[in-house]
Amino acid sequence: MSIRGRVWKYGDNVDTDAIIPARYLNTSSEKELAAHCMEDIDPSFAREVKAGDIIVAGRNFGCGSSREHAPVAIKASGVACVIAETFARIFFRNAINIGLPILECPEAVQATEAGQTLEVDLAKGIIRNLDTGQEFRAVPYPDFMLAIIDAGGLIEYTRRKLQQARS
Amino acid sequence: MSESLPMTMAQKILAAHAGRESVQVGELIDVRVDFVLANDITAPIAIREFAKLGVDHVFDRERIALVPDHFTPNKDIKSAEQVKLMREFAHQQGIVHYWEIGRVGIEHALLPEQGLVLPGDVVVGADSHTCTYGAVGAFATGMGSTDIAVAMAMGRIWMRVPETIKFIYRGKLRPWVGGKDLILYTIGLIGVDGALYKAMEFTGPTIEELSMDGRFTMANMAIEAGAKAGLFAVDAKTEAYVAERAQRPYTSYFSDPEAEYGQVIEIDASTIELQVAFPHLPSNTRPLSQVDHIEIDQVVIGSCTNGRWSDLLQAAKILRGRKVHPNVRCIVIPGTQQIYLRAVREGLAEIFIEAGAVLSTPTCGPCLGGHMGVLAAGERCVSTTNRNFVGRMGHVESEVYLAGPAVAAASAVLGYIGGPDQL
Numbered sequence: 001m002s003i004r005g006r007v008w009k010y011g012d013n014v015d016t017d018a019i020i021p022a023r024y025l026n027t028s029s030e031k032e033l034a035a036h037c038m039e040d041i042d043p044s045f046a047r048e049v050k051a052g053d054i055i056v057a058g059r060n061f062g063c064g065s066s067r068e069h070a071p072v073a074i075k076a077s078g079v080a081c082v083i084a085e086t087f088a089r090i091f092f093r094n095a096i097n098i099g100l101p102i103l104e105c106p107e108a109v110q111a112t113e114a115g116q117t118l119e120v121d122l123a124k125g126i127i128r129n130l131d132t133g134q135e136f137r138a139v140p141y142p143d144f145m146l147a148i149i150d151a152g153g154l155i156e157y158t159r160r161k162l163q164q165a166r167s
Numbered sequence: 168m169s170e171s172l173p174m175t176m177a178q179k180i181l182a183a184h185a186g187r188e189s190v191q192v193g194e195l196i197d198v199r200v201d202f203v204l205a206n207d208i209t210a211p212i213a214i215r216e217f218a219k220l221g222v223d224h225v226f227d228r229e230r231i232a233l234v235p236d237h238f239t240p241n242k243d244i245k246s247a248e249q250v251k252l253m254r255e256f257a258h259q260q261g262i263v264h265y266w267e268i269g270r271v272g273i274e275h276a277l278l279p280e281q282g283l284v285l286p287g288d289v290v291v292g293a294d295s296h297t298c299t300y301g302a303v304g305a306f307a308t309g310m311g312s313t314d315i316a317v318a319m320a321m322g323r324i325w326m327r328v329p330e331t332i333k334f335i336y337r338g339k340l341r342p343w344v345g346g347k348d349l350i351l352y353t354i355g356l357i358g359v360d361g362a363l364y365k366a367m368e369f370t371g372p373t374i375e376e377l378s379m380d381g382r383f384t385m386a387n388m389a390i391e392a393g394a395k396a397g398l399f400a401v402d403a404k405t406e407a408y409v410a411e412r413a414q415r416p417y418t419s420y421f422s423d424p425e426a427e428y429g430q431v432i433e434i435d436a437s438t439i440e441l442q443v444a445f446p447h448l449p450s451n452t453r454p455l456s457q458v459d460h461i462e463i464d465q466v467v468i469g470s471c472t473n474g475r476w477s478d479l480l481q482a483a484k485i486l487r488g489r490k491v492h493p494n495v496r497c498i499v500i501p502g503t504q505q506i507y508l509r510a511v512r513e514g515l516a517e518i519f520i521e522a523g524a525v526l527s528t529p530t531c532g533p534c535l536g537g538h539m540g541v542l543a544a545g546e547r548c549v550s551t552t553n554r555n556f557v558g559r560m561g562h563v564e565s566e567v568y569l570a571g572p573a574v575a576a577a578s579a580v581l582g583y584i585g586g587p588d589q590l
Contacts (some may be wrong), residue, residue, distance in 0.1 A: 013359055013448060017556040021533035026238060026245035028215070036191070040558040056276035060360035060393060064554060065535070066295040068212055068311035089364050089395055090295055093552045144195050155219050158317050163223065 002121050003080040004130075005052040009114035012058035015088035016091065018151070019062065019070040033069050034076035051078035054120065056112045058084065062091025068098065075100040078141060081120050083127060083138070085109050096145055097154040103127065111136070173423035176330040176398055177366040180420050184289045192427075194328045197338030201288035201305075204232040206531075207239060207276055209244065209293030212312035217319055232264035232283060233257050234274040237531040240321040242538035244525040255311040255341030263473045272503025275299035275387060275471035280503055282412025286401045286419045291318050296471050296553065298394065301386035302379065303409060304401040304419055306366075310392060319473065329395045330429035331366040331422075332357075336373035339438030343587050345481070346381030347473055347551065347571030349373070350388040351442035353434070363393035365429060368422065373436040379408045380477040382449045384571075387472045388553050391449040431481050441586050443549075444569035447557045455574060455586050463496070465548040466579040467560075468572050469500025469527070470534045473551035476506050478572040485576035485587050486522040492582030497524035498533060498540045524579070536561045549578040 018041045020033055027033070038045035055074065061084035062070055073093045076083065082095070085106040095102045101122050108127045112118065116131040125138035141149065151157035172189050182190040211400040217225075222252035225231055233253050235469050238246035250362065257265035263284060271277065275296050278284050284544050286304035290297060293315040300307035310324070318324045334353060354361070367389045374382070381397050389397025399405070401419035407541075409417070468482045479501060491497040499519045501507040510516045512534065519526045525540075533540030534552040542548055542561030546569065550560065556568035568584060579588045 011303055015556045016553075017535070017554070017559050022208075022537060023541075025535075025537075026243060028212050040563040060363065063359060063393060064295065064556060066209060066293055066297075066309040066311050068209070068293075068313060071311075072212075086363060088360070088393060090309050090311060093314055097311060097313040109524065123253060142195060143352050150313075154313050154317055155216050158321070 002119065003052065003054065004117065004119045005054040006050065007108050007112055007114055007116045007118055008049065008053060008055050009057065010012055010041070010057040012064055013040070013060045014029065014057050015064035016067050016070040017064055017084040020067065020073040024124045025067060027067055028069065030076035033073035037077045046077060049077050049079065053078060054118050055079055055082045056109055057082070058109060059086045059111045061087050065089035066090045068094045071095040071098055081122065083108055091153055096148055099153040105136050105138040108138070110138035173425035173427065174201050174369065174509040175418045175426045175428065176400065176422045177329060177331050177396060180287055180289060181326060181328055190328045192330045196326055196328060197323055198289055198326050199323055200291050200318050202230050202232070202290045203292065203315060204234060204274060204278065204297065205293040205312065205315050206237050207235040207250050207253055207448065208237045209312045209315065211249045213293055213316040214252060214256045215321065216313050216316035220316065220320050222320040225319045226261065229263045231262050231319055232278060234271060234277065235265065235272050236271055236529065237535065238537050239271065240268050268528065270504060273471045273474055273513045273531055276474055276502030276506070279303055280412070280505060282409065282414055285409060285413050285415070285417035286405060287417050291315065291324055295390045296387050298389045298397050299383055299387040301389065301396050301398040301552065302382035303405055305401060306396050306398065308395050327364070329364055329366045331368050332362055332430045332432065333368045333370060333428045335371040335431065335433045336369070336436040337371050337433070338373060338375060340436055341440065343573040344376060344439055344441055345571050346384035346536060348439055348442040349436060350385040350567065351444050351449065352439050354388065354450045356393045357392055359391060359448055359450045360393040362389065365390065365394055366396045366398060367394045368398045370400065373454065375402065378477055379404055380475040383475060384472055385410055388449065391553060394470045398507055433579050441574050443574060443584060444555055446555050446566040446568065448557060449553065449569060458584050461547065461584045462580065463549050463578055463583060464495065465540060465542065466495060466497040466575050467500070467533050467540055467548060467550040467552060468575050469502065470552040471502065472553045473572050474500055474502030474506070476509060478551065479506065479510055479515055482572040482576040483518045485573060485590070486524065486580065487518045489522055489580045489583055489590070490580045491523040494582050495579050496540070497579040498527060499524050500527045500532070501529055503529055515565055533560055535559065549575050549584055551575050
């Protein structure tokens with residue numbers, strides 16, 4: 001699967017309170033969560049983000065709470081992929097589980113600026129900066145995680161496993 | 168018999184739950200879980216995802232806790248709806264551990280108090296501070312709602328075996344310095360991703376002397392260094408705490424002396440001052456002696472980090488016979504009803520109220536800017552909670568300074584950030 005999108009660039013330690021403030025956690029409506037995504041660090045994001053856009057960030061993206069509302073808000077806002085130097089552990093699991101594509105690639109992050117266009121081949125983990133022509137390779141997923149991603153998330157992966165066990 | 172490889176306690180607990188003799192760092196394994204929890208923010212999504220699995224029943228109705236603690240007593244209609252959904256699921260599934268307000272407490276204070284999480288357990292919770300239970304020698308870690316939906320259905324979950332960083336604390340703690348100061352100092356040292364994907368093991372003579380409440384505070388904030396778990400070896404203090412609470416057998420696991428650690432960090436705890444973490448990261452710590460005159464508007468003493476009996480006791484020692492500064496709102500929140508009742512019986516409630524503080528029912532409320540003490544633009548709060556991110560306790564232009572109960576209580580009286588020695 002190939003993605004082409006415009007870059008929203010953020011720094012290190014983008015926490016889950018920044019991605020979706022707790023004051024909006026009295027709902028799990030994807031649309032409502034998306035409307036407040038990144039609100040406290042970038043009020044323009046929810047207004048201007050377009051389907052297919054890509055978030056590029058520094059170290060420890062998604063640190064803080066376990067709220068799955070954070071990757072849900074990002075996915076529901078139309079973002080096609082998040083590329084970071086590293087991800088916080090719980091955010092990493094949550095993103096894989098709900099089918100939000102994420103890639104770890106410090107080199108790509110350092111060589112990418114806001115507003116540039118990236119082309120990402122998710123299956124191969126190849127990131128191309130169409131403005132500079134540079135190409136990067138993300139950290140590959142272990143097979144086990146690829147299986148979850150291929151199933152479209154943990155629920156579908158588990159459901160299929162349960163079905164196999166029954167038949 | 169084959170000679171088993173030396174392992175850390177994290178490895179041993181995970182190996183036992185994977186049905187293996189040993190596991191290696193970095194391995195992806197499928198583990199049995201002893202206990203699963205979610206709260207009023209995370210359970211609604213977990214319940215929705217659970218329904219998609221096509222499973223009729225949870226894996227064990229006695230091994231799941233659903234804790235309505237974040238926005239309770241329900242702060243608005245939407246929150247009430249979330250709790251209602253949770254309550255209905257609990258009743259429908261016959262989940263034993265569900266509590267209404269008046270019985271419920273802050274999850275990470277309540278579950279250990281009720282003896283539901285025990286040494287050697289693997290505990291997964293849809294709350295990042297699930298790592299708190301490492302204080303009783305459990306391998307406990309936070310996950311998202313979808314992971315918890317699967318754990319509720321299967322009683323199993325996948326994990327990556329983490330590398331462990333061993334911290335050795337030596338030396339006698341200075342007056343008023345406690346678990347919060349130790350962990351803030353440690354996070355300041357290694358940074359908010361200093362233990363990313365790793366386990367932190369807290370050891371040494373200082374830790375042996377530290378109370379269970381102090382250990383809960385430290386394990387609680389392991390996540391603020393990015394850690395998967397924060398662990399303490401079981402000792403006489405743990406046994407004394409657990410013995411009167413446990414309703415099922417448990418096993419204690421100890422790191423082998425030759426176990427391989429990713430890193431060993433030695434800390435002279437006798438030099439650690441009272442700590443304050445400045446906005447907007449828990450790692451942005453300073454010793455109190457290097458804090459300038461910073462006037463404050465609010466103080467919060469409570470949360471899953473510092474809402475336990477010793478925390479309240481420390482605050483009461485400082486507030487006794489004193490008054491909260493006229494410009495400050497001071498909110499004290501016991502972690503559980505048991506702690507609340509003890510505060511009433513032993514005179515702490517009177518001390519807080521006479522000092523001019525609010526004494527609230529247990530709730531996570533203000534810690535995450537939910538209710539019961541949300542900050543306006545430009546306001547500053549000294550809080551015994553665990554996060555000081557932008558907008559964490561309210562307006563995006565408000566500021567949170569993290570500290571232990573001694574600094575929080577003293578600051579409430581002073582009207583600026585300070586310690587008991589400045590009173």
